[in-house]
Amino acid sequence: MTDEPVLEVRELRKEYRVRTSRAEAVPAAGSALLGHAVTRRERAGVLVAVDDVSFSVSPGQSLAVVGESGSGKTTVARMVVGLERPTSGTIMVSGRERSWRHVSSRERRRRAREVQIVFQDPYSSLDPRMSVRASLDESLRLHFDWTRERRDERVAELLDQVGLDRRQANSLPKALSGGQRQRVAIARALASEPRVLICDEAVASLDVSIQAQILNLLSDIRDATGVSYLFISHDLAVVRQVSDAVLVMRRGRVIEAGPTASVLSEPSDAYTKQLLAAIPRPGWKPTLSGS
Amino acid sequence: MATLEAPLVATPAPRPRRRPDWVVLSTGTVIALLVLMAVFAPLLAPDNPDYANILATNQGPSAAHLLGTDSFGRDLLSRLIYGVRLSLLGPALIILIATLVGTVLAILSAWYGGWFDRVVSRVADILFAFPGLIFAMLAVAMFGPGLVAPVVALSISYTPYLMRVIRAEALRQRNLPYVAACYVGGLSVRTICTRHILRNVMPLLVVQAALSFGYALVDLAAVSYLGLGVQPPTPEWGVMVSTGQSAILAGHPQESLLAGLMIVITVVAFNLLGDRLASRQKGTVRA
Amino acid sequence: MNVLEINHLAVELPVEGALRRVLHDVTLSIGPGEAVGLVGESGAGKSMASRAVIRLLPAGAVVHGDIRYSGDSVLAMDRAALRHFRTHDVAMVFQDPRAHINPVRTIGDFLLEALLERGERRDDARAAVIALLAAVGVSEPERRLRQFPHELSGGLLQRVMIAAALAVSPTLLLADEPTTALDVTTQSDVMVILDARRRERGLAMLFVTHDLELAAAVCDRIAVLYAGFLVEDAPAGDLHRNLRHPYTAGLLASRPDPVAPRPRLAAIPGRPLSAFEVGAGCAFAPRCAFAVERCHLERPELRALDAGRVACHRAEELAGQLALSPTPGGGE
Numbered sequence A: 001m002t003d004e005p006v007l008e009v010r011e012l013r014k015e016y017r018v019r020t021s022r023a024e025a026v027p028a029a030g031s032a033l034l035g036h037a038v039t040r041r042e043r044a045g046v047l048v049a050v051d052d053v054s055f056s057v058s059p060g061q062s063l064a065v066v067g068e069s070g071s072g073k074t075t076v077a078r079m080v081v082g083l084e085r086p087t088s089g090t091i092m093v094s095g096r097e098r099s100w101r102h103v104s105s106r107e108r109r110r111r112a113r114e115v116q117i118v119f120q121d122p123y124s125s126l127d128p129r130m131s132v133r134a135s136l137d138e139s140l141r142l143h144f145d146w147t148r149e150r151r152d153e154r155v156a157e158l159l160d161q162v163g164l165d166r167r168q169a170n171s172l173p174k175a176l177s178g179g180q181r182q183r184v185a186i187a188r189a190l191a192s193e194p195r196v197l198i199c200d201e202a203v204a205s206l207d208v209s210i211q212a213q214i215l216n217l218l219s220d221i222r223d224a225t226g227v228s229y230l231f232i233s234h235d236l237a238v239v240r241q242v243s244d245a246v247l248v249m250r251r252g253r254v255i256e257a258g259p260t261a262s263v264l265s266e267p268s269d270a271y272t273k274q275l276l277a278a279i280p281r282p283g284w285k286p287t288l289s290g291s
Numbered sequence B: 001m002a003t004l005e006a007p008l009v010a011t012p013a014p015r016p017r018r019r020p021d022w023v024v025l026s027t028g029t030v031i032a033l034l035v036l037m038a039v040f041a042p043l044l045a046p047d048n049p050d051y052a053n054i055l056a057t058n059q060g061p062s063a064a065h066l067l068g069t070d071s072f073g074r075d076l077l078s079r080l081i082y083g084v085r086l087s088l089l090g091p092a093l094i095i096l097i098a099t100l101v102g103t104v105l106a107i108l109s110a111w112y113g114g115w116f117d118r119v120v121s122r123v124a125d126i127l128f129a130f131p132g133l134i135f136a137m138l139a140v141a142m143f144g145p146g147l148v149a150p151v152v153a154l155s156i157s158y159t160p161y162l163m164r165v166i167r168a169e170a171l172r173q174r175n176l177p178y179v180a181a182c183y184v185g186g187l188s189v190r191t192i193c194t195r196h197i198l199r200n201v202m203p204l205l206v207v208q209a210a211l212s213f214g215y216a217l218v219d220l221a222a223v224s225y226l227g228l229g230v231q232p233p234t235p236e237w238g239v240m241v242s243t244g245q246s247a248i249l250a251g252h253p254q255e256s257l258l259a260g261l262m263i264v265i266t267v268v269a270f271n272l273l274g275d276r277l278a279s280r281q282k283g284t285v286r287a
Numbered sequence C: 001m002n003v004l005e006i007n008h009l010a011v012e013l014p015v016e017g018a019l020r021r022v023l024h025d026v027t028l029s030i031g032p033g034e035a036v037g038l039v040g041e042s043g044a045g046k047s048m049a050s051r052a053v054i055r056l057l058p059a060g061a062v063v064h065g066d067i068r069y070s071g072d073s074v075l076a077m078d079r080a081a082l083r084h085f086r087t088h089d090v091a092m093v094f095q096d097p098r099a100h101i102n103p104v105r106t107i108g109d110f111l112l113e114a115l116l117e118r119g120e121r122r123d124d125a126r127a128a129v130i131a132l133l134a135a136v137g138v139s140e141p142e143r144r145l146r147q148f149p150h151e152l153s154g155g156l157l158q159r160v161m162i163a164a165a166l167a168v169s170p171t172l173l174l175a176d177e178p179t180t181a182l183d184v185t186t187q188s189d190v191m192v193i194l195d196a197r198r199r200e201r202g203l204a205m206l207f208v209t210h211d212l213e214l215a216a217a218v219c220d221r222i223a224v225l226y227a228g229f230l231v232e233d234a235p236a237g238d239l240h241r242n243l244r245h246p247y248t249a250g251l252l253a254s255r256p257d258p259v260a261p262r263p264r265l266a267a268i269p270g271r272p273l274s275a276f277e278v279g280a281g282c283a284f285a286p287r288c289a290f291a292v293e294r295c296h297l298e299r300p301e302l303r304a305l306d307a308g309r310v311a312c313h314r315a316e317e318l319a320g321q322l323a324l325s326p327t328p329g330g331g332e
Helices: A020-024 A073-080 A105-112 A130-143 A148-163 A165-169 A178-192 A208-225 A238-243 A260-265 A270-277 B022-039 B078-112 B114-128 B133-143 B148-174 B177-184 B189-225 B237-243 B245-249 B255-279 C046-053 C080-087 C107-118 C122-135 C141-144 C155-165 C184-201 C212-218 C246-254 C293-297
Strands: A007-017 A040-043 A044-059 A062-066 A089-094 A116-117 A196-200 A228-231 A245-250 A253-259 C004-015 C016-032 C035-039 C062-070 C089-091 C172-176 C204-209 C221-226 C231-233 C304-305 C308-309
Touching: A007 A040, A007 B177, A007 C204, A044 A073, A044 A089, A044 A228, A044 A245, A044 A253, A044 C231, A062 A238, A073 A196, A073 C184, A105 A116, A105 B237, A116 A178, A116 B078, A116 B177, A116 C122, A130 A178, A148 A165, A148 A178, A148 C155, A165 A178, A165 C293, A178 A196, A178 A208, A178 B148, A178 B177, A208 A238, A208 C246, A228 A238, A238 A260, A245 A270, A253 A260, A270 C231, B022 B255, B078 B148, B078 B189, B078 B255, B114 C204, B114 C304, B133 B148, B133 B189, B148 B189, B177 B189, B177 C155, B189 B255, B237 B245, B237 B255, B237 C062, B245 B255, C004 C046, C004 C155, C016 C035, C016 C046, C016 C062, C016 C204, C035 C046, C046 C062, C046 C172, C046 C204, C080 C089, C089 C204, C089 C293, C107 C141, C107 C155, C122 C155, C155 C184, C184 C212, C204 C212, C212 C246, C221 C246, C231 C246
Parallel strands: A062 A228, A062 A245, A116 A196, A196 A228, C016 C231, C035 C204, C035 C221, C089 C172, C172 C204
Antiparallel strands: A007 A044, A007 A089, A040 A044, A245 A253, C004 C016, C004 C062, C221 C231, C231 C308, C304 C308
């Protein structure tokens, strides 16, 4: 792990302009009333979703960003893949800075081979009119100058890798279960052979038994390909299972960071303790969080 | 909360509906027959539609003239059959142009948003304020009567409607994670818009085109009826409703009636088909 | 007498014209003041079972078996009796509070409605509701009464829903995934309140959830549902000590632990079946690491074992083996 970081984020910040009526509706009482989307208000009309977030991911490492709704964790992920534009701060992938000015198609294609993403909802993250094979092949055609036979081979390989039956290659998403769709989404993300795979709550909407399968699968894929993970999750138990290092976010800020094992066994921040205490597990009783 | 109305438990299950969808089958058959009629009019028409016979005006049905003749003694059946051509061609052109332009604008608006979307939407709002018929009359006043002026005018007035409906759906698709995944996957904007977004709004587009076809046909017939579109003696249903009017008072309503009936059959067929396709999609079009 | 008794409940729903089974066989009872957790994955039929209790099923649903509230058959109630049952005896808390509250009316209107309908005086009702809001941990209850649902966060709104459920002084509470849409810390808060108010009032509760650990923490007994069958019913305290059904054991092993991670999760292979997909034998047999020929052929009856009931042919033989059951993980 002495190599240079494959992903490095420095002083990332994202502000949203909000209509003043909304900002005024925010009572002084604080965030409890704000509902899900909103986090922290610095001055009227501007909402700071992500505030001074820095981290780095080494090759083959798995970093988890954990937080509750409104913590800004998903915004971080979306900025890293280029779906949102940071207000300030830098994102470096493989030592190269990602700029937001005039990103050409060609540059986007190059970036696609560096970072890929798997979303939460397997029901809307696949094109409903595209078969599994077509989805994977589309990406292969775009990124590699291969013959049809070579691409077919690779599609079969990818399906094996994510534990899907090759016969399912011709199915449309609607013929697949939630877990199977998530496997397809993972295969599609892996098709461009990225160095970093971002999992944005990728197991959150799966049944417990399927969630375990996908978590095992992700761990196998990391062993086989050496891909790094940026794992966005609200679930500390899941985070413990898949990550080496963890970043705890709250209201746009990083409040605690470190190796997963030590952060979760000896959390130093009160909020991390609260989060940890709130997870149902053997012998657990619910307690008031006091927030 | 506790007062939520729920049905009694053991109501009988609704009867199976599926398999042969007779609405689609029957309306499809009607439309197919009309198209065949238009294509093979010279073979199907028993007579020359323009051949006038002063000696046999306003005749009732007979062996020589199955549906009788009009006030110029022309064979009505032949005129109705030839009339399919222009009566369908006009609305087909309108819908083709309007969906093409509307879809392109809709998808670009949905994708780029911002000022482009605002400009397109405002222009659409302005165009909405003009009834299509007034548009058509203006166009005819400027370019003279015929098929071209009203088709161009009605295309312009149908575009904003189709644009709006398709934009809403394209916008919904654009915000689904699969489109984000395509973007992150490095696909070009053109590929995402055509291969993914367009393909997913296509079902809605077909339904809207079918529904609008009926309206366009009626609008175009109205233009012809007012004497602003296709001119007599060209066989066209709107024209025939108009020219047949004078004979109605003389007790010979068949020309207007039959032409009107053809319009009604065609419009009803397209609307029923569009409605049924729309309701069949309800369950499946969602991603 | 038990507050709720469900006997061999089966439900069929019309899907594309044909009846499709969503619940096969559920037998369950809840005593006064008892909390029972109904746990299962998607397609297990847990929501359907809880909704069947108040006959809140989609049009065309066919129900077999028997549901008794304090001895009276719910399925046989006429409209007036059903209405009385729903407004006085039972209350429901849903997963998504926003979908079950009228967005254009104030919280006050919503909370007072049921009480005023029962003929209570407005001042009394208002005082009762304010006391309730305070009891479920809602700050400034009087101000809340004037607010609209969109002004409240999900956690706060769910507390309002709990207050509404308690306001009618029911004897039975049906809670359908009441905390699934909430953040974990909020979930913990809401569960503390729900649990405390329930115990205080001696309310019986059917708690529907996908989270076995959460159910075990707040319920007296756990009933596990798989593909429309009740496969196990056991005291909550026994859950980790005494595993009896391979499915329950598998569910527990599937869940990662935040403090003591396993190198690899013991995933149950395959995917949870829906009730209508079940074949002749045990519904879980296709995914079960312990299935023998008999399991595929013969459907196991739910029978008494130790302090609970279990539907597994091999429950006795497997006792003690299940805790250490890293089943080979596999694809679907």
